[in-house]
Amino acid sequence: MQFNEVRVFFTKTGMAKYISHLDLMRCMTRALRRAQIPLWYTEGYNPHLFMTFARPLPLGVESLCESMDIRLVGEMTFREIKTRLNDALPRDITVVSVAKPAHKPTxxxxxxxxxxxxxxxxxxxxxxxxxxxxxxxxxxxxxxxxxxxxxxxxxxxxxxxxxxxxxxxxxxxxxxxxxxxxxxxxxxxxxxxxxxxxxxxxxxxxxxxxxxxxxxxxxxxxx
Amino acid sequence: MRKEWEYLLDGVQKPARYTGGELGSAMKDKAQIKVRYAFCFPDSYEIGMSHLGMKILYGLVNERKDAWCERVFAPWVDMEEKMRANGVPLYALESGDPISEFDLIGFTLQYELSYSNVLNMLDLAGVPLRSRDRTALTPLVIGGGPCACNPEPLADFFDIFLPGEGEEVTNELIDLLIAHKEKGSTKLEFLRDAAKIEGVYVPAFYDVSYHTDGTLQAVTPKETAPTKVKKRVIADLDSVYFPKQFVVPFVDVVHDRAVAEVFRGCIRGCRFCQAGFIYRPIREKSSDTVNRQAKALCDSTGYDEISLCSLSTSDYSEVETLLPQLLSWAPDEKINVSLPSLRVDNFSESLMEELKKVRKSGLTFAPEAGTQRLRDAINKNVTEEEVLSTAAQAFRGGWTSVKLYFMMGLPTETLEDVAGIAELAQKVVNEFYHNPDKPKGKGVTVSVSVASFVPKPFTPFQWEPQDTMEQLAEKQKYLMENVHSGKIRVSWHQPHTSFLEGVFARGDRKLCDVLEEAWKRGCKFDGWDEFFRFDAWMQAFEACGVDPAFYANRRRDFSELLPWEHLDYGIRRAFLAEENRKAHESVTSPNCRQKCSACGAARLNGGHCDAIQ
CATH class of the missing domain: 3.30.70 (Alpha-Beta Plaits)
Known part of the structure; x- marks a missing residue:
């Protein structure tokens, strides 16, 4: 299946610093589903949303520079993705920009x-x-x-x-x-x-x- | 500016349990609010956030512009220690404000072993434990949930109990409280008016006297209190409030999924099951309502699983309509549909086909007892043939693990019945190997879970003695001697916790002192094996001069006045007594759809029950 890799930059501040990495992944999955962004699901026996984070943020640390990569299977502008995701995210997690990835996390x-x-x-x-x-x-x-x-x-x-x-x-x-x-x-x-x-x-x-x-x-x- | 308590979170386990800020949590402007309601679940966040009743009442109160409902859970022991060391009182998750500032502190009473946590939470909040020591109008401490059907062991600590369903009475109580706050009423003036509302029980308005043998002599109403408090019943489930949004937790909670309620009550009348009686009469939602509510919740929460919620879900009269409705959209949106509570006997071939479309998890059957005689005595109308043929059907469908739920210590139980548990499990194992198409290289696992039976109020067994811990230990040993296959795994409850549950389930007001004494001796989280301190509990009974066996292991005479009989759950006493008599003769009763037994519950619902066609 064809997909476009998209990088979402977000901040995780305030009380959201107490959300563990595992919990953040679950939170993002649900936000992406609520936002109804056309996303690529893995094709195994138990399909799940493809999503990968540049680096896990330690518990208790606030950040202005988090990012995750997702795979788009339909047309949607970066601006639209940002707006929809922000509407779907809890209080202390905010998308600041959406872009085509330029660098590898490594x-x-x-x-x-x-x-x-x-x-x-x-x-x-x-x-x-x-x-x-x-x-x-x-x-x-x-x-x-x-x-x-x-x-x-x-x-x-x-x-x-x-x-x-x-x-x-x-x-x-x-x-x-x-x-x-x-x-x-x-x-x-x-x-x-x-x-x-x-x-x-x-x-x-x-x-x-x-x-x-x-x-x-x-x-x-x-x- | 950060609140001082926020820094306590730096060294505790799973701090996201204490932060609030989850999606769907209600934030409001305090200036617009006339009543602040702290909805307390006296157990951990993970347990409390799984509870549908809290989600319903939370959403219901927050629909109002003049009230704000916030969530409060029992902090885990590491957090509690830090809070006490730093003088941080129990706060509500949404605002972070101490709950001692709230107008209503409401506890949901889901199980007896959470009572010590109720006291611990009040103390951590800096709120006096006893109702009589809280002299101001607010905060009022109120309680509801299944244990409100016999709240007597908590009577001294609560101002109000709300037996029955909460959707209507909660709003009526809030309206009344707003009016009294504006008038500047005293607590007594408010309680006098509150007691006039149907479904409001003010324990302080009843004098309780005892015979010399410790049994109840009389419960006498005073002030404005009715002789009997009728539980509240919602007449129409299609029009009653149901949340369109849940608070979606960050941490992994026990039931982390969307939930659609399909009906209340149960047609079965299993004689041991309290839920089967106290939630009567049967009231169903239409499949269109359930489907609409399920879809709305999935959209708003982003959950990838929807679970149907009711007792014995396959008894839902529209189940065969509802499943195709749900399956018309859920799989496309990568949403699993789960049905947690199915019965063996009406598990049809077509239902099995529908279930195959959703994710395959383990199958669970609850025969409850090992022999047909005992299953008849408890009115669990399931035959061995039905269990085995359904298991065979499941094995043909590709399942390789089956869970069987049983109870031990049921009235009339003998060692023969205990051995029957092992025999039935063995027959299920054999059934797997009789299947010619069994998957190659895979074995079968039959998990046998054995709970200790606890007699509960408003059931036909409310007069029965509970097995002693010694009797239960002996039966457990006998069961293990009769299990001969490695494919059978047996697990059971600690008889100590069941004993304490039994004491409080049918307790009276004399237990209030025991509860406070046990809490002072450090008892909390009694439902958690790692914290349960049986010795401390026994010392508390001793210190208060109360014999726990009086409550747990004594057979009550039919003529005895029971501590919960000033509460009216609709069910007729004579019906329960007749069911008890039939149990001792191993005679079954038909389910409510086959024949109405005139239990009386419909009386509280204008004579209406969905089981009567």
């Missing part, structure tokens, strides 16, 4: 994050994070699998951080950062924060993590 190399860390002593936290980042290495325990065993192994992520900026706020610290992303060298925001706040003398009460952009090796936007 070409994603970097991601930009903006992270708020809330604490009672912003100055002390800022100082501790700066000290960690200023050292030659930034070691962190990364969860890995050896065969079936779960192990923790120490990794240095210093070279995975490309840009780094800290700013002190009344109630905490803002971290703006570009890290490697993608299938090979992905640095999750949780891992990054583990590394930067190790040894911090004050507790981080909670964090807001926002994924702003995903980029290619050459620094251009993934689209």
């Amino acid at each position: 070409e994603i190399a970097f991601a930009d994050y903006e992270i708020q860390l809330y604490t009672d002593d912003p100055a002390a936290l800022l100082q501790a994070m700066e000290t960690r980042f200023a050292a030659d290495t930034l070691p962190v325990l990364k969860k890995a699998k050896q065969g079936k065993r779960r192990v923790e192994k120490e990794t240095d992520i210093k070279l995975n951080i490309l840009t780094f900026a800290l700013a002190q706020q009344d109630d905490g610290v803002t971290l703006t950062v570009r890290v490697t992303a993608g299938d090979q060298n992905n640095v999750s925001p949780a891992l990054l924060l583990d590394a930067l706040t190790a040894n911090a003398p004050v507790a981080v009460k909670h964090t807001d993590i926002l994924k702003r952009r995903v980029l290619l090796e050459n620094g251009e936007a993934f689209c």
